[in-house]
Structures are given as structure tokens and as C-alpha cells.
Amino acid sequence: GAVVSQHPSRVICKSGTSVKIECRSLDFQATTMFWYRQFPKKSLMLMATSNEGSKATYEQGVEKDKFLINHASLTLSTLTVTSAHPEDSSFYICSARVRGDYTFGSGTRLTVV
């Protein structure tokens, strides 16, 4: 089946630094990738939709300058959290659409100290 590989699984960074999260589609081409954020015991909140070769579409209330999304190829999409703050600590998950179904990465636990 379709696999989305997400790295890193866990990252701890200092306030003010930037962190990059990668999602790769291993055996298919992902023209669209979705990025979610999930707080403990809460649902997934869609942050943005990225399309290969074009600008990402951000959901209302999501700072596009803070959460930079790049989808430069059909197999790689990245989310960069810039100038991270402790309130950015969360679980970030990517998802790709494959033949109408959605496959999720394993998530990245970001802790900003």
C-alpha cells in the first residue's frame, strides 16, 4: 500500500530556531499533501494544503510566514516552523491523497524549549 514517510519522529529545539519536517511519498506521486496539527487528546486541525509546484493554501488563522510549506517535487513536501516558540509545541502530521484515500505519515512530535 501507499506509504508516507515522515521525519523526524521527534524533535526538541530551542525557542527562536527553525525546524524542518519532511514527508516523502515512497511508492507513489503525491500532487497534494495536507499538513495537520494535533494537540493532546484533540482532533487533527488542518493547517494547509500544498500542491506540487504551486503555493500552499493555508487555513484561516494559520500564519503562512511562520509555517512555511514547500512542495517542490511529487514525492517530497516539507513544513518549516520558523522562529519556534513553546506554544508551537505539538504533534504535526502530513497526509497525502492516493486514489481518493488519504494516507498519513507517522507524525512529528515537536517540543520547543
Place this chain on the structure above:
Amino acid sequence: QKEVEQDPGPLSVPEGAIVSLNCTYSNSAFQYFMWYRQYSRKGPELLMYTYSSGNKEDGRFTAQVDKSSKYISLFIRDSQPSDSATYLCAMSYTRGGGTSYGKLTFGQGTILTVHP
């Protein structure tokens, strides 16, 4: 009002019990309905999807959709400790497609524990 409402639980049942998980939604434009299972600190995995009212069965799992009542359910028969996870309902306006109408709206998730 949230577009999708799901009782967060937690729900604790003994092994072998029948589990009923439910979601209600307010937007009649939703056409596709999915159930995901998420283990702790992992991404969600698709259990079932359906787009029509009625029941859909897959092994121990049955998905039920009632569009007239805007209500969906997931039943788990003969529940096992390995079923312990968070169950998320999700819905979309379309299934896939090239526009944002394919994006998923999730319920809050129900935490299920099946104890031996």
C-alpha cells in the same frame, strides 16, 4: 457549533464487548465518511470509508451512515485489547479530486480502551 461532533470518551470496555462509536455532523454537503484508528503518537490509519446511507461491514467492523439524521457510527464486534486506540471520524465533500473540497474534517476522536 462544530461541523463534526464526536464524544471524546474515554470509553473502557471488557474484551469481547461490542463497541459503538458515533459522530454527528451539521453540514449536509458532506458526502464521504471515514473512520480512522490512531495509536498513541502515530498517524491515523484508515479503517473504513463509505459514501451512502446504510451499513458497510469489514470483518469485525461495521460502519453505518444515516444521512437524514446526519449521524454516523462505527461498531466493533468482539473487541480486543489491540483495538485500544483513538478512533476518529472524518468526512469530506468529495472523495479525492484536485480541489480543497476533498479535504477532511475530523471529529475530536474517541479514546477506547479494551481491557482483558
